[in-house]
Amino acid sequence: MSSISAPIPQIQENGLLKVARALKEAGSMMWTGSPMPANLRELVEVGVPLVQTFKPLADRDKLLKMISQAEAAGVTWVGVEIDAGQGTKILDKSMVTGCSPILLSELKEIKQMINRPLVLKGILSPWDADKALEAGADVIMVSNHGAHTIDYLPHPLEVMDEIVKIVAGQIPIIVDGGFRRGTDILKALAFGAQAVGIGRPILYGLAAAGQEGVKTVINEMAEELKRTMTMTGVRNPSSAHRGIILTKYFCLF
Numbered sequence: 001m002s003s004i005s006a007p008i009p010q011i012q013e014n015g016l017l018k019v020a021r022a023l024k025e026a027g028s029m030m031w032t033g034s035p036m037p038a039n040l041r042e043l044v045e046v047g048v049p050l051v052q053t054f055k056p057l058a059d060r061d062k063l064l065k066m067i068s069q070a071e072a073a074g075v076t077w078v079g080v081e082i083d084a085g086q087g088t089k090i091l092d093k094s095m096v097t098g099c100s101p102i103l104l105s106e107l108k109e110i111k112q113m114i115n116r117p118l119v120l121k122g123i124l125s126p127w128d129a130d131k132a133l134e135a136g137a138d139v140i141m142v143s144n145h146g147a148h149t150i151d152y153l154p155h156p157l158e159v160m161d162e163i164v165k166i167v168a169g170q171i172p173i174i175v176d177g178g179f180r181r182g183t184d185i186l187k188a189l190a191f192g193a194q195a196v197g198i199g200r201p202i203l204y205g206l207a208a209a210g211q212e213g214v215k216t217v218i219n220e221m222a223e224e225l226k227r228t229m230t231m232t233g234v235r236n237p238s239s240a241h242r243g244i245i246l247t248k249y250f251c252l253f
């Protein structure tokens with residue numbers, strides 16, 4: 001699951017708990033974003049690995065305090081959204097304000113401060129990837145936030161090759177943005193991602209059928225992925241390779 005927690009409490013009563021339980025049962029990870037859920041500890045207690053990501057709030061004292069609260073609640077990883085220096089928006093409507101660009105030196109301080117792996121989300125260029133490594137990131141997420149930061153951003157798969165080259169296997173790479181089927185996930189793996197974040201489909205699953213609906217979304221994607229791996233001769237996720245992807249468009253008619 002990608003960080004997409006904001007609308008969940010309005011979709012179903014105890015929605016966040018239902019999502020946490022569904023993801024745990026499906027063997028997936030949970031990512032929560034802004035606002036940080038008040039019941040974070042309760043979600044962690046479900047036993048699902050949980051990542052809390054933070055926007056670079058202009059009030060840095062508040063940001064650091066919230067990071068400490070997330071750690072105290074027992075999250076698995078702490079995340080910082082490096083590209084949300086002006087918050088996020090959907091079309092022309094601001095969704096989160098009160099942010100300011102975060103410096104490399106500040107990311108290094110956060111890395112020193114926390115006792116959890118640090119994931120930096122919003123990496124979209126080899127330059128970003130290089131700086132993330134310098135900041136001490138343990139994981140990066142290549143993401144354009146579903147195009148909620150600025151218009152005309154590339155899709156993660158358009159920039160993966162350059163980023164994979166810079167990261168050179170030093171840390172895991174996760175991608176998100178528009179992954180809807182097992183076939184999409186296999187493409188991400190073939191481009192060099194170690195995991196894929198799923199955002200809006202989690203909301204649709206919850207709205208359609210609650211906890212069971214979320215589990216079905218993950219399970220069906222996993223089944224499709226397994227089927228497609230079999231059909232393309234990929235024995236395990238880490239052996240997905242670019243040879244299974246057509247790079248030229250052939251038209252027979």
Ligand SMILES: Cc1cc2nc3c(=O)[nH]c(=O)nc-3n(C[C@H](O)[C@H](O)[C@H](O)COP(=O)(O)O)c2cc1C
Pocket residue numbers: 002003004005006007032033034035053081121143144145146148176177178179197198199200201
């Ligand atoms: C309603 C909504 C809320 C979101 N909130 C956050 C957030 O708080 N933090 C974050 O890093 N990304 C946030 N995102 C971006 C998602 O985590 C994800 O990157 C994006 O939706 C792309 O994945 P998808 O196409 O599978 O939905 C949000 C997206 C949506 C639609």
